[in-house]
Amino acid sequence: MIAALTLMSQIPPATAATAWHSCSGPDVADAAVELLPCTDRPNCISSGHSDPARRLLPPAGLDLDAVRRAALAEPRSQLMAEGPGWFIVHFRSWLFGFVDEAHFIQRPDGPLAARSGACSGYWDFGVNRRRLQRIFARASGAQGLK
Numbered sequence: 457m458i459a460a461l462t463l464m465s466q467i468p469p470a471t472a473a474t475a476w477h478s479c480s481g482p483d484v485a486d487a488a489v490e491l492l493p494c495t496d497r498p499n500c501i502s503s504g505h506s507d508p509a510r511r512l513l514p515p516a517g518l519d520l521d522a523v524r525r526a527a528l529a530e531p532r533s534q535l536m537a538e539g540p541g542w543f544i545v546h547f548r549s550w551l552f553g554f555v556d557e558a559h560f561i562q563r564p565d566g567p568l569a570a571r572s573g574a575c576s577g578y579w580d581f582g583v584n585r586r587r588l589q590r591i592f593a594r595a596s597g598a599q600g601l602k
Contacts, residue, residue, distance in 0.1 A: 457496065461583055466556065469519050474486055474487045474488055474537070474539050474542075475487070475494070476537060476544060476559075478493075478557060478575075479493045479546070479557050479575035479576075480554060486543055487537065487538065487539070487559065487561075488539050488542045488573060489560065489561070491503070491504055491559055491561055491569045491570075491571050492499065492540055492544075492559045492570065492571050492573070493571075494510065494573055495573070497574075497577075497579075498510070498578070498579060498580070499574035499577060499578060499579055499580035499584065500540055500554045500571065500572070500574065500580075500584060500588070501571070501572055501573070501576065501584045501585045501588060502570070502571040502572075502573075503567075503568070503569050503570045503571065504569060504571070505588030512570070512585055512588055512589070514567070514568040514569075514570050514588075514592050515596050516567070518568050518592065518595050518596065519559055519595070520542075520543075520560065520562040520568065522595040522596075523568065523570075523595045524538075524543055524560070524590060525595070526545075526590075526591045526592075526593050526594035526595040527543075527545045527558060528545065529548055529594060530587065530590070531547075531550070532547060532548040532549070532550065532593070533545055533546070533547050534547075534548070536537045537558075541561060541562045541564075542559070542560060542561045542562065543559075543560055544558070544559045544587070545557075545558050545560075546558075546575075547587065549583075554574065554575070554576065554577065555574075555575040555576070556572060556573065556574050556575065556580070556583065556587070557572070557573060557575055558570065558572040558584075558587070558588070558591075559572075568600055570592075572584040572585075572587060572588050580595060
């Protein structure tokens with residue numbers, strides 16, 4: 457009995473996965489591990505996209521906290537969900553109020569994963585790419601990275 461209690465006390469508690477339903481439709485089982493997927497519409501950019509035209513890699517060495525501050529410095533941004541090593545933020549367009557959703561994960565092996573896509577519509581006219589580039593530049597500047 458004592459051996460069983462000792463063993464049980466050495467097992468770390470399970471951490472609950474954080475499921476997320478993307479505004480663009482796809483779900484992820486654990487937002488801390490799995491980046492939101494891009495749909496087949498050309499209104500999404502991701503660090504993990506297989507198409508080089510729809511891929512954008514964050515600069516090496518970016519800190520997730522700096523990226524979070526940089527993302528929330530964007531106009532009409534709203535933090536929707538967050539946890540250890542990840543966050544999801546929405547951005548609303550000025551004129552029509554369209555919503556874009558961005559998801560950031562700090563991978564345990566180091567690199568930052570990022571995805572940003574429109575919640576509706578087909579084209580985004582490069583808005584999500586330019587926004588991620590601004591966020592990365594702002595976060596890099598805050599960290600003194602070039």
